[in-house]
Amino acid sequence: MGNITDLFGIQYPLIQGGMIWNSGWRLASAVSNAGGLGLIGAASMYPEVLVEHVQKCKKATDKPFGVNIPMLYPNIEEHMKTIVDYKVPIVFTSAGNPKLWTAHLKKHNIKVVHVVSSVKFALKAQEAGVDAIVAEGFEAGGHNGREETTTMTLIPMVKEQLKIPLIAAGGIGTGRGMLAAMVLGADGVQVGSRFAASEESSAHQLFKQAIVDAKEGDTVLTLKELAPVRLIKNKFYEQVAQLYQTSPSPEQLKQLLGRARAKRGMFEGDLEDGELEIGQISGLIHDIKPAGQIVAEMIAEYNLAKKEVSLLPDL
Incomplete structure (x- = not known):
């Protein structure tokens, strides 16, 4: 490594x-x-x-x-x-x-x-x-x-x-x-x-909590005609999904997206009309903790898992 x-x-x-x-x-x-x-x-x-x-x-x-x-x-x-x-x-x-x-x-x-x-x-x-x-x-x-x-x-x-x-x-x-x-x-x-x-x-505290609350299947990849983005499903996403039913042009999608949509969601904490970008791994995130602790826990878990794998039987 x-x-x-x-x-x-x-x-x-x-x-x-x-x-x-x-x-x-x-x-x-x-x-x-x-x-x-x-x-x-x-x-x-x-x-x-x-x-x-x-x-x-x-x-x-x-x-x-x-x-x-x-x-x-x-x-x-x-x-x-x-x-x-x-x-x-x-x-x-x-x-x-x-x-x-x-x-x-x-x-x-x-x-x-x-x-x-x-x-x-x-x-x-x-x-x-x-x-x-x-x-x-x-x-x-x-x-x-x-x-x-x-x-x-x-x-x-x-x-x-x-x-x-x-x-x-x-x-x-x-x-x-x-x-x-x-x-x-x-x-x-x-x-x-x-x-x-x-x-x-x-990020806004409300967005952090939305990540913790997200379960499997709560995110979706959308807006592929503009630039594909993975979002938490919320009111804004539902509007996108409804617009898709009309076979929209990229211009119509841009109009709905508007300006500063991601800022509204992630930085200002508008969980309804904001764009909430997060990965599928959010279903495994259950708490908000210091970044240093996240690093330490990931490395400790990596080392433990590596030991466990070494004990698997040869096939």
């Missing part, structure tokens, strides 16, 4: 997902201080807000941390300038072409990881020169791949063709899940939903 820990200079091959409206400096620094890699989710931040979060994160931890930036972000030039100016050591890019910024970041000795949901895009990112790949299965919360490939099938398929380190994401929120991903060929894991329901997450 040296790959990921050596690459990032961290203790455990456990990365906290850079989630929109959830991943501010408090969460990122708490995960980094606990031995994982914390990520600031820049997608919900104006340029000056990211500067503030990077500065505060540097004060709160002396360990490596990173920033997650979707390529679709309108102020991407400002964000990239902030990352270079403040010497952020690691950047996770997603939702776009990794060729656009990888060479620029690597010129400044910044490690680059790209998030994908298919073998095809994993190979394109490798070709673009990234240091590692996050392969994210259909179970994941938030924005997702159109292929609907599950983590259990995606990881070995990517591993078979990839030459650089591979991080598994989607449906991983326990130590046992982490071990399973490693057995399938991952060098590390990225965990989102479990950290969304942490004390340091910047």
Whole structure:
């Protein structure tokens, strides 16, 4: 497992997902201080807000941390300038072409990881020169791949063709899940939903409680014509489902989605009309606890499960 820990200079091959409206400096620094890699989710931040979060994160931890930036972000030039100016050591890019910024970041000795949901895009990112790949299965919360490939099938398929380190994401929120991903060929894991329901997450308390209350089958992947997103079923989702019965155009879907729908749901706590993005693993999340405790418990469970597996009989 040296790959990921050596690459990032961290203790455990456990990365906290850079989630929109959830991943501010408090969460990122708490995960980094606990031995994982914390990520600031820049997608919900104006340029000056990211500067503030990077500065505060540097004060709160002396360990490596990173920033997650979707390529679709309108102020991407400002964000990239902030990352270079403040010497952020690691950047996770997603939702776009990794060729656009990888060479620029690597010129400044910044490690680059790209998030994908298919073998095809994993190979394109490798070709673009990234240091590692996050392969994210259909179970994941938030924005997702159109292929609907599950983590259990995606990881070995990517591993078979990839030459650089591979991080598994989607449906991983326990130590046992982490071990399973490693057995399938991952060098590390990225965990989102479990950290969304942490004390340091910047999400609204009502959204955190909605994650805890979610049961199996309470999330659904929708809005594939725009950008597929996994949501908790609520009043907003029901409106989406009703609109789908009329075979809507992408424009009609955009109109219903409107602006700042995710902010309303996750950051402001509007559980009716907000967009509540979370993964299928929410059915296994039963409490809100400190991020450092989540890391410690996952690693302890990983080690216990590894011992138990070693006792299984040879077949």
